[in-house]
Amino acid sequence: MSRAYNFCAGPATLPEAVLNQAREEMLDWRGTGMSVMEMSHRSDEFVQIAETAERDFRELAGVSDDYAVLFMQGGASSQFATIPLNLLPEGGSADYVNTGIWSKKAIAEAKRYGDVNVAASAEASGFSDIPDQASWQTRADAAYLHYTPNETIGGLEYDFIPDSGSVPLVADMSSTILSRPMDFSKFGLVYAGAQKNIGPSGLVVVAIRKDLLGKARSNTPTMMNYQVIADNGSMYNTPATYSWYLAGLVFQWLKAQGGVTAMAAVNERKAKKLYGFIDGNDFYANPIKPRFRSWMNVPFTLADESLNGEFLKGADARGLLNLKGHRSVGGMRASIYNAMPEAGVDALIDYMTEFAKERG
Numbered sequence: 346m347s348r349a350y351n352f353c354a355g356p357a358t359l360p361e362a363v364l365n366q367a368r369e370e371m372l373d374w375r376g377t378g379m380s381v382m383e384m385s386h387r388s389d390e391f392v393q394i395a396e397t398a399e400r401d402f403r404e405l406a407g408v409s410d411d412y413a414v415l416f417m418q419g420g421a422s423s424q425f426a427t428i429p430l431n432l433l434p435e436g437g438s439a440d441y442v443n444t445g446i447w448s449k450k451a452i453a454e455a456k457r458y459g460d461v462n463v464a465a466s467a468e469a470s471g472f473s474d475i476p477d478q479a480s481w482q483t484r485a486d487a488a489y490l491h492y493t494p495n496e497t498i499g500g501l502e503y504d505f506i507p508d509s510g511s512v513p514l515v516a517d518m519s520s521t522i523l524s525r526p527m528d529f530s531k532f533g534l535v536y537a538g539a540q541k542n543i544g545p546s547g548l549v550v551v552a553i554r555k556d557l558l559g560k561a562r563s564n565t566p567t568m569m570n571y572q573v574i575a576d577n578g579s580m581y582n583t584p585a586t587y588s589w590y591l592a593g594l595v596f597q598w599l600k601a602q603g604g605v606t607a608m609a610a611v612n613e614r615k616a617k618k619l620y621g622f623i624d625g626n627d628f629y630a631n632p633i634k635p636r637f638r639s640w641m642n643v644p645f646t647l648a649d650e651s652l653n654g655e656f657l658k659g660a661d662a663r664g665l666l667n668l669k670g671h672r673s674v675g676g677m678r679a680s681i682y683n684a685m686p687e688a689g690v691d692a693l694i695d696y697m698t699e700f701a702k703e704r705g
């Protein structure tokens with residue numbers, strides 16, 4: 346069986362070179378006689394793997410020493426509670442921007458911990474447009490401003506970094522991290538579930554400005570306390586060692602591709618090609634305002650929804666997998682993260698062209 350093009354939104358496709366390297370190193374990591382999975386997390390070998398991964402991530406994302414980088418567990422969703430527990434003091438308030446399903450989940454969880462203000466919402470546009478920042482009702486005394494740079498399900502992506510003034514900016518970058526260069530100094534905290542652009546699910550990478558450490562509520566679970574995790578090099582307990590190792594391999598692969606600047610050029614090209622095709626063909630449509638179309642997640646609908654099943658069946662038969670849209674929105678979605686080769690997008694467009702010709 347040859348490898349298919351997997352358009353899954355997450356867990357998502359990984360670079361083939363990374364999987365091959367992991368296979369080669371599976372039984373005997375560099376002469377140690379064991380798999381990385383079987384190593385003590387305190388061993389010199391694993392500490393070297395962990396430190397290299399962190400260094401490469403910092404280099405790729407442009408994260409300075411003013412930030413702690415943490416390799417935590419529980420996915421991005423656990424951060425929805427971890428963030429207010431650490432940054433929202435009892436009786437304090439936080440601002441959130443609602444641009445879709447992931448920001449809504451973050452808002453709902455934060456509301457359990459304090460006064461949450463939805464400073465802006467994309468609801469009026471059906472989540473197809475990002476409200477102009479001039480209209481946001483942010484509060485100068487907010488503990489932080491939270492937003493979702495890329496809404497993975499809706500395919501809505503910011504093309505700017507909000508200006509939060511002196512209020513720390515918090516970003517759920519799960520599905521956009523490392524897809525293009527970003528000025529990291531604008532953020533107080535960034536988090537990303539690994540299974541889109543970094544590695545296996547379960548792992549979540551957090552970068553937090555060091556002055557924001559040490560503010561957790563007294564009843565914060567130890568495993569969710571950023572200060573504790575930072576003080577222990579993300580090894581307060583046994584970390585997700587194999588996922589951390591795989592993330593490190595992905596970072597090395599990204600560096601070999603030329604880093605995020607080179608990735609951004611490819612990502613922009615892939616996205617423009619696919620959106621251009623969709624816009625130019627009456628049979629397919631994408632509802633997002635062009636300026637805010639996601640480079641990573643491309644939802645689209647067929648003019649005749651009754652053909653959805655047939656479209657997916659034909660795609661599967663060609664090795665174009667997981668194109669079904671999220672159950673909450675229907676239609677189709679092609680996730681084209683860093684690891685999706687341009688040839689995968691070309692193959693998808695070829696199939697879509699043929700399908701529209703035959704069935705449209």
Ligand SMILES: *Cc1c(COP(=O)(O)O)cnc(C)c1O
Pocket residue numbers: 355419420421422423447493495496497517518519520538539541546547
């Ligand atoms: C996938 C995703 C999540 C959830 O990640 P889990 O690791 O499953 O908790 C949260 N936010 C965004 C933007 C995502 O894409």
